[in-house]
Amino acid sequence: MTPVSLLRCNTYDNDILKEQIRQSFKNIGFDVKTFKKARVVVKPNLLMPAKEEKAIITHSEFFRAVVQIVKENGGMPILVESPAIHSLERVIKKTNYARVIEDEGIEIANPAITKTLNYDGAKKFKHIDIGAAYFDADIILNLPKFKTHGITYMTGAVKLLFGAIPGVEKSKMHLRAPDHSDFAEFLLDLYGAMTYGMTPSKPIIHVMDAICVQEGEGPGPAGKPKWLNAILAGENGISVDCVATMIAGLDISKALTVVNGFERNYGVSSKDEIKVVGDNIDALCVDDFEPATGSTIFSNMFRWPFNTPTFKNLFLDRPIPREERCTLCYQCKKICASGAISASAGKKKVPEYDYNKCIRCYCCLEICPEAAIEKGRGRFQWVLGG
Ligand code: SF4
Numbered sequence: 039m040t041p042v043s044l045l046r047c048n049t050y051d052n053d054i055l056k057e058q059i060r061q062s063f064k065n066i067g068f069d070v071k072t073f074k075k076a077r078v079v080v081k082p083n084l085l086m087p088a089k090e091e092k093a094i095i096t097h098s099e100f101f102r103a104v105v106q107i108v109k110e111n112g113g114m115p116i117l118v119e120s121p122a123i124h125s126l127e128r129v130i131k132k133t134n135y136a137r138v139i140e141d142e143g144i145e146i147a148n149p150a151i152t153k154t155l156n157y158d159g160a161k162k163f164k165h166i167d168i169g170a171a172y173f174d175a176d177i178i179l180n181l182p183k184f185k186t187h188g189i190t191y192m193t194g195a196v197k198l199l200f201g202a203i204p205g206v207e208k209s210k211m212h213l214r215a216p217d218h219s220d221f222a223e224f225l226l227d228l229y230g231a232m233t234y235g236m237t238p239s240k241p242i243i244h245v246m247d248a249i250c251v252q253e254g255e256g257p258g259p260a261g262k263p264k265w266l267n268a269i270l271a272g273e274n275g276i277s278v279d280c281v282a283t284m285i286a287g288l289d290i291s292k293a294l295t296v297v298n299g300f301e302r303n304y305g306v307s308s309k310d311e312i313k314v315v316g317d318n319i320d321a322l323c324v325d326d327f328e329p330a331t332g333s334t335i336f337s338n339m340f341r342w343p344f345n346t347p348t349f350k351n352l353f354l355d356r357p358i359p360r361e362e363r364c365t366l367c368y369q370c371k372k373i374c375a376s377g378a379i380s381a382s383a384g385k386k387k388v389p390e391y392d393y394n395k396c397i398r399c400y401c402c403l404e405i406c407p408e409a410a411i412e413k414g415r416g417r418f419q420w421v422l423g424g
């Protein structure tokens with residue numbers, strides 16, 4: 039059985055967080071004394087500059103509590119993260135992370151320095167460039183924020199490792215794996231490589247901030263905060279994601295990084311092999327969690343003829359910028375790897391979208407700071423029940 043710690047926590051109070059996170063390590067059998075003299079990479083979700091209460095980023099106090107536990111046990115924490123389009127420096131400056139980093143005196147790794155991770159056990163992506171700091175670490179602490187997601191349905195431990203790839207290189211991966219299922223397989227290749235393919239090998243512990251999470255059109259400014267009141271932890275990220283999906287009352291069969299991960303048997307092959315340690319899972323489950331809408335139900339339909347512009351335009355959600363909210367900041371244009379977005383041309387003060395080029399990765403929707411991009415339904419989407 040694969041242990042996943044699940045503990046109730048309805049606050050970001052430092053003392054309570056530390057108590058619950060220490061207990062989380064204990065529940066999964068991880069001895070915090072292992073931190074002694076270790077270089078410990080601590081990787082939060084710092085997608086973009088965002089207010090804490092929007093629940094887009096891992097809460098800075100959650101990060102602080104983990105860092106303090108590392109330090110009190112003689113470890114050296116290093117912040118490693120590579121936001122989507124903004125510099126790490128800017129995201130830190132614009133969030134409470136600046137204060138936490140100053141208070142705690144934390145080293146920050148340069149996300150631009152990369153090294154190739156080679157893993158023969160991967161299905162397709164056997165060579166992936168990730169931050170060099172992961173190679174230099176003795177232990178990796180992955181701190182996902184649980185959120186809904188337009189492509190992967192939910193984002194948690196497995197998806198957060200995507201942040202190991204520097205900056206906008208991430209969005210280019212959508213071109214190499216445009217099919218939702220392929221994208222999940224790519225994420226699992228990366229997860230497998232980081233978990234089993236690093237030399238020297240090192241423990242990766244996933245400690246999930248599922249206290250205040252995102253529902254609806256996550257994982258960016260369009261998502262809505264929702265209190266799930268939980269901290270999860272485990273050495274198996276697929277299992278951690280599975281339990282989080284269950285407490286949110288979401289459909290596990292749509293969480294491709296979980297179900298496809300089970301198929302690979304990366305330490306766990308079904309939810310029945312997961313042992314929840316700590317609080318009763320039923321007491322933490324909610325029944326009013328709002329999933330992301332959209333095209334994830336067409337997860338295997340991005341191959342010919344379904345990947346043609348005509349099919350996509352008729353049957354899939356399209357990202358539509360709304361003039362009333364758009365500030366023409368063009369962050370959407372910057373992140374779009376398929377070149378589908380250009381400057382505003384007509385009377386409308388919004389970027390121009392070429393839907394024939396758009397691969398429906400929804401990266402623009404994810405990072406738009408004004409939540410100005412909505413999903414519009416394809417004309418015949420109703421035929422497929424989407
Ligand atoms: S749609 Fe959003 S990201 Fe794009 S230009 Fe407008 S405000 Fe900026």
Ligand code: SF4
Nearest residue numbers: 374396397399400402
């Ligand atoms: S327009 Fe948006 S959804 Fe379409 S490919 Fe570009 S970033 Fe992805």
